[in-house]
Amino acid sequence: xxxxxxxxxxxxxxxxxxxxxxxxxxxxxxxxxxxxxxxxxxxxxxxxxxxxxxxxxxxxxxxxxxxxxxxxxxxxxxxxxxxxxxxxxxxxxxxxxxxxxxxxxxxxxxxxxxxxxxxxxxxxxxxxxxxxxxxxxxxxxxxxxxxxxxxxxxxxxxxxxxxxxxxxxxxxxxxxxxxxxxxxxxxxxxxxxxxxxxxxxxxxxxxxxxxxxxxxxxxxxxxxxxxxxxxxxxxxxxxxxxxxxxxxxxxxxxxxxxxxxxxxxxxxxxxxxxxxxxxxxxxxxxxxxxxxxxxxxxxxxxxxxxxxxxxxxxxxxxxxxxxxxxxxxxxxxxxxxxxxxxxxxxxxxxxxxxxxxxxxxxxxxxxxxxxxxxxxxxxxxxxxxxxxxxxxxxxxxxxxxxxxxxxxxxxxxxxxxxxxxxxxxxxxxxxxxxxxxxxxxxxxxxxxxxxxxxxxxxxxxxxxxxxxxxxxxxxxxxxxxxxxxxxxxxxxxxxxxxxxxxxxxxxxxxxxxxxxxxxxxxxxxxxxxxxx
Amino acid sequence: xxxxxxxxxxxxxxxxxxxxxxxxxxxxxxxxxxxxxxxxxxxxxxxxxxxxxxxxxxxxxxxxxxxxxxxxxxxxxxxxxxxxxxxxxxxxxxxxxxxxxxxxxxxxxxxxxxxxxxxxxxxxxxxxxxxxxxxxxxxxxxxxxxxxxxxxxxxxxxxxxxxxxxx
Numbered sequence: 001x002x003x004x005x006x007x008x009x010x011x012x013x014x015x016x017x018x019x020x021x022x023x024x025x026x027x028x029x030x031x032x033x034x035x036x037x038x039x040x041x042x043x044x045x046x047x048x049x050x051x052x053x054x055x056x057x058x059x060x061x062x063x064x065x066x067x068x069x070x071x072x073x074x075x076x077x078x079x080x081x082x083x084x085x086x087x088x089x090x091x092x093x094x095x096x097x098x099x100x101x102x103x104x105x106x107x108x109x110x111x112x113x114x115x116x117x118x119x120x121x122x123x124x125x126x127x128x129x130x131x132x133x134x135x136x137x138x139x140x141x142x143x144x145x146x147x148x149x150x151x152x153x154x155x156x157x158x159x160x161x162x163x164x165x166x167x168x169x170x171x172x173x174x175x176x177x178x179x180x181x182x183x184x185x186x187x188x189x190x191x192x193x194x195x196x197x198x199x200x201x202x203x204x205x206x207x208x209x210x211x212x213x214x215x216x217x218x219x220x221x222x223x224x225x226x227x228x229x230x231x232x233x234x235x236x237x238x239x240x241x242x243x244x245x246x247x248x249x250x251x252x253x254x255x256x257x258x259x260x261x262x263x264x265x266x267x268x269x270x271x272x273x274x275x276x277x278x279x280x281x282x283x284x285x286x287x288x289x290x291x292x293x294x295x296x297x298x299x300x301x302x303x304x305x306x307x308x309x310x311x312x313x314x315x316x317x318x319x320x321x322x323x324x325x326x327x328x329x330x331x332x333x334x335x336x337x338x339x340x341x342x343x344x345x346x347x348x349x350x351x352x353x354x355x356x357x358x359x360x361x362x363x364x365x366x367x368x369x370x371x372x373x374x375x376x377x378x379x380x381x382x383x384x385x386x387x388x389x390x391x392x393x394x395x396x397x398x399x400x401x402x403x404x405x406x407x408x409x410x411x412x413x414x415x416x417x418x419x420x421x422x423x424x425x426x427x428x429x430x431x432x433x434x435x436x437x438x439x440x441x442x443x444x445x446x447x448x449x450x451x452x453x454x455x456x457x458x459x460x461x462x463x464x465x466x467x468x469x470x471x472x473x474x475x476x477x478x479x480x481x482x483x484x485x486x487x488x489x490x491x492x493x494x495x496x497x498x499x500x501x502x503x504x505x506x507x508x509x510x511x512x513x514x515x516x517x518x519x520x521x522x523x524x525x526x527x528x529x530x531x532x
Numbered sequence: 533x534x535x536x537x538x539x540x541x542x543x544x545x546x547x548x549x550x551x552x553x554x555x556x557x558x559x560x561x562x563x564x565x566x567x568x569x570x571x572x573x574x575x576x577x578x579x580x581x582x583x584x585x586x587x588x589x590x591x592x593x594x595x596x597x598x599x600x601x602x603x604x605x606x607x608x609x610x611x612x613x614x615x616x617x618x619x620x621x622x623x624x625x626x627x628x629x630x631x632x633x634x635x636x637x638x639x640x641x642x643x644x645x646x647x648x649x650x651x652x653x654x655x656x657x658x659x660x661x662x663x664x665x666x667x668x669x670x671x672x673x674x675x676x677x678x679x680x681x682x683x684x685x686x687x688x689x690x691x692x693x694x695x696x697x698x699x
Contacts, residue, residue, distance in 0.1 A: 031685040034618035037552050041617070045563055118593065 055432070059439060062427060063258050082490055084163055088135030088182040088206075090173045090197060091189035092147035095211055095238075099186050100150045102479035103131050104157035107150040126479050128158030129486050135182050137170040139297040140315075142290055144169050172300060173197050177204040184489060186482075187211060188238075190318045191325040192305050195220035202231040209485050211238040212334035213326065213509050214502040218531060221506040228499045236485035237497040237505070239338040243480035246413050247342065249442045254343055258415060258440075259402030260423055262344070263381055267336035268396040269328060269388035277361045277369060277390040278319035278331075281312050289316055313364070320365035326513040327367025328388045329354075333512065336386060337505050338497060339398065339409070346384065348507045349375035351523045354516035360391035373512040386512075405439070413442040507531070544680045551616050551626075551677045554669060558629060559613025565606040573602050580639040581646045588639060608632060616672075619682010626673035633666035 087103065089096050100106065104126060106114075114120035136147035151167040170176040173193075176185065177200050184207035187197050195215035201208045208228075214237055215221035228235045241247075253259070271277065283289050291312055298310045305323045308314065318324040319331055340346060356371035369390040376383055387396070400407040404421040408414045417424045419435040427433040481497070488495045511522045511531050525532050539547075565571045573591075577598075580588035591597050608628070615625030640648055641663075642656035654661065678684035 027685060030681040031619070031683055033548065033681040034552065034555075034620075034683065037556070037617050038614065041556060041559060045560070049567060 058432060059427075062432075063256070063440065082130055084165075085129075085131045085486060085489065086134045086165065086181060086183045087131050088137065088170070088176045088179075088185045089133060089147060090137045090176065090185055090187045091193075092136055092138045092143040092150075093188060095188040096147065096186070097150070098476075098478045099188060099209070099482065100133060100147075102126075102476060102482040103133060104129055104160055105133055105150050106153060106155060107146060108153050111153070111155055123476075124155075124157055126157040126476065127483065128156060128160035129483060130160070131486060132163035132165050133167065134163075134165050135168050135170055135176050135179065135185075137173050137176050139301045140291060141295040171297075174200065177201055177206060182206060184209070184234075184486075190301075191330050192216045192323065193303055195224040196303065198235070199224050199227045202227045202233050202235070205231065205233060207234045207485070207489050209236045209238060209482060210502075212338075212505070213330040214506040215510075216325075218510055221503065221510065222529065225499060225503045225506075234485060234489045234492075234495060235499045235502065236481070236488070236495040237338070237502040238478075238481065239335060239342075239497045240477040240481040241335050241339050242342040242496060243477040243484070244411065246409070246411075246442055247339075250343055250407065250409050250413055253407060253413070253415065254400075258405060259400060259407055260404030260418075260421065261381070262400055262402040263383065264401040265340050265344070265382065265384045266396075266399045266401065267333070267340065267384070267386050268398065269332045269336075269386075269390075270393050270396055271390050272393035274361075276393075278317055278327075278367075279361070279363070281316040288312065291315060320363070320367055322366040322513075322517070325367075326509060327365075328369075328371050328390075329373070329509050329512050329516075332388065333373065333386050334505055334509060336398065337384075337508055338501065340384060340400075341501060341504060342496060343400075343409075344380075344382075346375075346377055346380060346382065347504045348524050348526070349384070349511065350378050351376045351521055352508070352511040352515050353521045354512050356388075356516060368516065371516070373515070375508060375512070413440075414438040415440045539680075547672065547675055547677050548619075548681050550668060551619065551622065551672050551682075554629070554665060554672070555613045555616025555618075555625075557613070557665070558609050559617065562606050562609030562611075562613055565602075565609070571602070571606070572598070573605055574598060576639070579648050581648070582638065582641055582643065584635070584639050605632075619678040619680075619684050620687070622678025622682055622684050623673050623676075626669045626677065630666045630669035630673060633662050633669065637662045637666060 089099060097107070097110070101110075101123065106123070111120065114123060133147075133151040136144055136151060138144040138147060148167055148169060154162045156162065168179075170179070173185075176182055185197075185201050187194055187201075187208065187210040189197065189211075191211075191213050194210050194213065198208050198210050198214075199220070202224075215224055254262075281289055289312070293310045296310070296315060301315065302308070308323075314321060314324075319327060325331065352373060352375050354371065354373040356368035358365060358368055359370050361369045371386070371388045373386040374383060375386070397408050397410055400409065403418065404423040405415050405417045408416075416438045417428060417433045417435045419428070421428065421435070424433050424435075428435055433439050484495050487493070507524060511524060514531060515522045523532050524530075577588040577592050591601055609632070612625045612629040612632070615621050616629065637660060640646070641658070642660050643658060679688065
């Protein structure tokens with residue numbers, strides 16, 4: 001450049017510039033040397049883009065997935081016109097904190113915590129459901145106080161404002177259910193109370209959102225089903241997992257028969273921590289968590305369970321004991337069963353065989369830490385397998401296996417063609433579909449279905465690394481599940497985890513538990529409504 | 533051809549070809565990010581090791597800044613690539629390209645003991661292709677690679693003639 005400057009200072013050049021075109025032809029050609037290169041680049045880019053699109057579209061079209069759109073989260077009708085719903089929370093432990101957050105309430109300490117890690121705005125963007133937490137019931141003073149502080153905190157999601165209604169602490173759930181100023185209750189107690197409180201709530205005409213599992217024995221499950229069925233309440237079981245947007249895609253994939261005949265569904269639990277094994281009586285620093293006979297109403301906590309002396313181990317680690325829960329079956333298989341049942345509508349199995357033992361966490365527990373349950377559905381030509389370990393965290397996922405393809409369903413969907421598929425034989429031979437990696441993946445964050453084509457995309461899809469949240473705000477699935485329940489209360493529709501689904505799940509769990517305890521195969525007698 | 537007295541035509545041609553090839557590569561890197569729906573640098577930044585780890589983490593934890601980084605990255609690459617191909621503002625393009633590539637390199641240098649979960653497409657020890665490309669751009673920046681053949685020729689002429697008018 002500097003050379004040129006020097007060149008043009010000469011006087012002849014100056015006159016040349018003033019009279020003739022400024023630039024010589026040769027110079028102009030040299031100056032424009034990049035332009036044709038750019039042209040070739042544009043042409044190649046277009047070719048590559050068209051090629052990729054065509055390949056993607058061909059896979060999607062051959063699978064009939066061409067028209068699937070990413071679902072949008074529906075907003076309910078404007079909040080101001082609908083009547084305020086007054087909600088009571090029964091049992092204010094960990095799970096209830098999520099419930100309160102899902103309703104649009106948060107404890108002041110948690111607000112500070114979220115401010116620090118900059119996730120408060122995500123939560124504040126959550127829809128305002130126009131509800132008020134007006135009652136808290138817990139047998140432990142500390143938990144009840146947390147609940148009151150949460151309900152009395154004025155911060156609300158979706159630009160909502162405090163209702164101004166007082167928040168009352170109830171000593172027993174019966175007191176709360178007797179109060180006409182409560183419209184609906186959310187139950188997050190240990191499992192042995194679930195059915196009893198649900199039955200009482202249904203009789204009192206209060207809508208129910210209840211955590212899993214639905215019931216602790218056959219008699220109360222049947223009574224609960226009958227009572228809820230004959231009442232007008234809206235019942236929702238707490239299975240937030242299928243609220244993930246990808247479940248709608250998974251439904252479509254099943255409906256379009258992409259997988260071929262599904263004969264095996266494998267569900268798993270893979271944990272390897274003491275917290276995961278429900279040893280929760282110590283805090284982060286290894287010190288015992290608070291609570292004593294003075295601050296915990298032990299009689300009420302035990303309810304109809306066998307009388308035992310006060311025990312913090314039982315209070316915090318109740319999942320370990322069959323008196324209060326079915327362990328893995330009640331806490332985690334329930335989610336798996338609901339996920340599969342929401343997609344395939346498998347209902348109650350014909351028979352169940354369970355097997356397992358206490359092989360790693362050799363404490364005073366009743367529940368096995370390694371467990372396998374096999375649920376047979378001969379009418380559907382289907383086996384549902386549940387394989388659980390609390391001593392290894394290798395991720396084994398949840399897989400639907402068909403003759404033509406397998407679908408792994410987690411926080412993302414990934415479908416891999418079967419090498420011996422009949423349906424995809426031609427495409428596999430032609431190289432369009434490669435059975436060694438996923439052929440289609442759906443990631444809720446990218447907002448659309450993609451046929452996986454490039455090596456890196458395949459790599460990321462396989463490792464689940466594509467599930468980052470960048471543009472869309474993360475939405476809490478518990479909030480969506482609660483929102484569905486509240487929308488149904490207002491519209492009279494039936495929610496997804498309704499009493500029918502809860503009944504099917506309850507029977508499946510009781511069959512699996514009975515099989516483990518009695519070390520035999522259990523069967524369902526639909527005529528006499530009985531497990532035999 | 534007074535201005536090229538110190539370089540032979542072969543030297544000039546090789547420099548220009550190098551400039552255009554690197555330009556092509558960066559331009560496509562930019563466009564491919566544009567064409568991937570919701571592309572984000574987050575997976576790259578997550579892998580970051582060595583001296584820029586803290587900086588990368590800071591970017592990831594601030595969605596606004598991450599968005600800006602993504603946008604600047606994509607359009608920066610496109611602008612640098614186009615600049616190099618056309619020979620327009622070549623020196624600025626070469627210097628910014630060299631810096632950008634050097635930052636990429638610093639985020640995941642193939643040093644002994646640093647292990648990445650994403651496999652690379654070659655085998656490297658300390659020196660990687662990214663580092664070489666960065667230094668190649670530095671070379672282009674110190675030679676007048678745009679003034680041999682490129683729009684910079686016109687830009688400088690235009691400037692000079694303007695200067696003259698003002699005189």
